[in-house]
Amino acid sequence: MSMVTTYLSWALLVLGGFLCVSGSVGLLRFPDFFTRMHAASVTDTLATGMILVGLMLQAPTWIVFGKLVMILVFVLLTSPTAGHALAKAALHSGLKPLLPGKGGKIDADPRPSAGGV
């Protein structure tokens, strides 16, 4: 294995790890369910993709490589389906998204990010 692939794989793993943490921080910081869902989808797409591609570059055999590709395709196919099902169920059960008034913005900082129930 050449040095270039190794360094590239390390960079992808670190960046993927950072995106994972970002997604979870967003999950804690955002003010309501629907905005939190957008934060979660960061981890589902690019973070998963980067970490799995980083592992692919270090795969010892072609079988391992193929299995990683299979996992990536599976995650990318199912995560929007699960997200859509979740959003639709929440909306139909009467959960209303937090929306700003005309031209206004939601100031989300005063709310406690990880407050009690």
Place this chain on the structure above:
Amino acid sequence: MKIQTLSLTLLLIIFWLLNSGLFKPLIFILGAFSVVLVLFISSRMKVIDEESQPLHLTKNIPAYYAWLLKELVMSNIKVVSTIWQGHLQLQPALTTIKMDHLSDMGKVIYANSISLTPGTVTTDVTENSITVHALDKSSITDIQSGAMEARVRKLDN
């Protein structure tokens, strides 16, 4: 024999070989038995058709995936920078957007692509409209400009 049966057989054989990783006669026999069984069950369920094996998309799909990957990276950067900004100010929006002349397959691809890109999620799909929740109003404007819809329509024909 339909072309879809052939492609499904090929897919199942590759799936078996990749998952077993063993190349012994006994494993091959078991694999052949499993493939035939799955083919029999799926033909009884009548699921071997253009819907489960959309082979007519094969020609155009690589270009679409490349474009979607670019969109994915761009919107990921946008959402991650929103997450880390010091003073959190958001402009979420829930809007119904019209779409016209897409086949059923096109609608599924369109809705799933919107859900897959961070910052937007599809909450409802009807005959000729789509309801989208967005983290930022600008994403709604991007979808309304119709770039993605045009790509999906091109993919479908």
Place this chain on the structure above:
Amino acid sequence: MFTAAAIAVLVAMALALVRAYAGPTLYDRILAVNVFGTKTVLLIAIVGFLTGRPEFLDIVMVYALMNFITVIGILRFFEYSVSHASANSETIKEQ
């Protein structure tokens, strides 16, 4: 470097657990469990490489399947049993 990625994923999992505990609605918790499952998939894959045993990928695949089925199953289960009042307990401005 695998260790760094594994630690990052573990931190993210801990944060997702905090959200699952804090709620406040049912759907927040389901979302947190979904995120937790995706992270578990990544963690098992990384640990497999860390210990030099890529056979772990078979377990990863089963876990990815289970994660999806779990979310859909839980949603089916709660779709008809949640009363509107309890789902709407968070805040809410009319549209």
